[in-house]
Amino acid sequence: MEVTLSSLWATYLERSAKFWLLTREHFLLLVVLPVTMAAAVAIPLGILASKQRWIQVTSLAFANLMQTIPSLALLAILIALGAGIGNKPAIIALFLYSLLPILRNTYTGIKNVDNALLEAARGMGMTATQILIMVELPLAFPVIMAGIRTAAVICVGLATLAAFVGGGGLGDFIVTGLGMVNNNLTLLGAIPAAVMALLLDYILGKLEYWLTPRGLRI
Numbered sequence: 607m608e609v610t611l612s613s614l615w616a617t618y619l620e621r622s623a624k625f626w627l628l629t630r631e632h633f634l635l636l637v638v639l640p641v642t643m644a645a646a647v648a649i650p651l652g653i654l655a656s657k658q659r660w661i662q663v664t665s666l667a668f669a670n671l672m673q674t675i676p677s678l679a680l681l682a683i684l685i686a687l688g689a690g691i692g693n694k695p696a697i698i699a700l701f702l703y704s705l706l707p708i709l710r711n712t713y714t715g716i717k718n719v720d721n722a723l724l725e726a727a728r729g730m731g732m733t734a735t736q737i738l739i740m741v742e743l744p745l746a747f748p749v750i751m752a753g754i755r756t757a758a759v760i761c762v763g764l765a766t767l768a769a770f771v772g773g774g775g776l777g778d779f780i781v782t783g784l785g786m787v788n789n790n791l792t793l794l795g796a797i798p799a800a801v802m803a804l805l806l807d808y809i810l811g812k813l814e815y816w817l818t819p820r821g822l823r824i
């Protein structure tokens with residue numbers, strides 16, 4: 607089917623209600639939720655990994671393993687393990703894929719804090735907790751935020767595959783369009799997903815800039 611702006615617009619008008627429903631579902635359930643869950647797990651784990659060698663080895667090995675499993679294969683494994691179909695296996699899979707960039711960046715950001723600064727903080731009588739909160743985390747924040755941005759952009763793209771297991775999101779339009787050989791319908795899912803990834807990266811970049819201590823801004 608030939609694609610023109612008028613035909614694409616007509617396809618949107620026919621499905622505008624479903625379009626906005628799937629867009630909200632894609633953003634909130636398949637991007638924001640799994641990335642937030644991953645950050646809640648990976649940031650504390652990355653901090654612990656920077657302090658304990660065995661935690662670093664095991665956690666990074668697990669996160670790397672999750673990244674090596676093809677997305678559709680991971681969804682199939684989760685379904686076979688009892689996650690069922692729908693949003694649940696998609697959210698779990700996206701959570702697992704989001705772990706590595708956040709975990710790795712948290713670990714790297716904290717490990718790269720200048721030892722001279724840490725020694726100065728200890729010399730001032732600061733406790734380990736105070737050093738973590740007042741020195742290490744502020745200095746590592748830009749690197750940690752970069753990991754969250756990477757995870758979010760990855761999720762936007764991978765979330766389109768959730769449609770193969772009934773997970774919803776903009777992938778519904780893509781899968782249906784491919785099945786019907788309807789390019790307008792396919793693009794109705796693909797273009798917004800690409801725009802969402804670009805906008806999310808831009809917004810998180812701005813957030814990273816404004817939350818980074820003034821002296822560390824690039």
